[in-house]
Amino acid sequence: MVRYGLFTCLFAVASVFAQPGPVTVVPGGGSYFAAVTAVLTCPTSGATIRYTTNGATPAVTDAGVASGGSILVDHSLQLRAAAFLSGVSGAVTAADYLVQGKLASGYNNSFAVFADGSLRGWGGNGYGQLGLGAGGDRSFPVLINTVTNVADIG
Numbered sequence: 001m002v003r004y005g006l007f008t009c010l011f012a013v014a015s016v017f018a019q020p021g022p023v024t025v026v027p028g029g030g031s032y033f034a035a036v037t038a039v040l041t042c043p044t045s046g047a048t049i050r051y052t053t054n055g056a057t058p059a060v061t062d063a064g065v066a067s068g069g070s071i072l073v074d075h076s077l078q079l080r081a082a083a084f085l086s087g088v089s090g091a092v093t094a095a096d097y098l099v100q101g102k103l104a105s106g107y108n109n110s111f112a113v114f115a116d117g118s119l120r121g122w123g124g125n126g127y128g129q130l131g132l133g134a135g136g137d138r139s140f141p142v143l144i145n146t147v148t149n150v151a152d153i154g
Contacts, residue, residue, distance in 0.1 A: 020044040020083035020090035029095035033102040033152060034117055035074035038095065040081055042067045047083040047090070057092055058082045073097045075115055104153040112141060117149040 021043040027036055040049045049065050050058040055078035064084075065071070071079070076098050083090040099115040109123025109130060120141035121130040131144045 018044075018085070019088055020047040020085045022091050023049055023081040023083050023093040025079065025081060025093055025095045029079070029097050031098045031100065032073075033100065033113060033115075034150070035072060035099060035115060036097070038071045038073050038079065038097075040065055040067070040069055040071065042083040042090070044083055044085055044090070047085040049081055049083050050089075051079060051081040053077040053079055055080060058084075058089075060084050060087060060089070073099060075099055102153055111144075111153055113150045113153050119144045119147045119150045119153075 024041045026039050026041075040051065042049055044067075047067065049067060049069065050060060050062045051064070051071065052058050052062050053071075058080055067083075073079070077096075079095045079097065080092055081095075082092045101112055101114045103110065103112050105111070106123075109121060109125070111119060111121045111130075113119055119131075121132070121144050122138045122141050123130070125132055125135060125137050130138060130142065131146050132138070132142060
């Protein structure tokens with residue numbers, strides 16, 4: 001309240017900015033044998049989800065997606081996401097991903113699925129067991145290009 005002579009003036013400045021709801025990430029962080037697609041959602045209408053993949057807290061200038069948007073996780077990373085609405089940030093959601101591939105071995109050879117879905121093999125190949133055709137044994141992992149987008153081996 002400010003008084004000037006006989007006049008009384010009331011000044012009221014109210015700025016209310018609601019904090020956006022939390023970001024949900026599906027699938028959540030964890031260990032995966034191949035690339036996954038993470039879907040980010042937020043219950044707050046009109047909010048933009050900002051994210052980083054290096055573990056840093058997201059800022060309004062970082063990459064963003066609308067609720068329901070997705071991010072390809074094709075290598076190990078530390079995803080941090082927060083919803084922003086009118087410059088106000090919600091709580092940061094963390095999801096750490098370890099994308100590592102998988103290894104399987106047999107009597108005389110071994111195979112590895114890499115995070116990108118490629119398959120590599122090494123060992124005995126005298127009869128084409130590695131899927132490379134004949135051509136002798138391999139002492140180091142060789143790309144087997146006859147198979148792509150491998151999800152799992154066992």
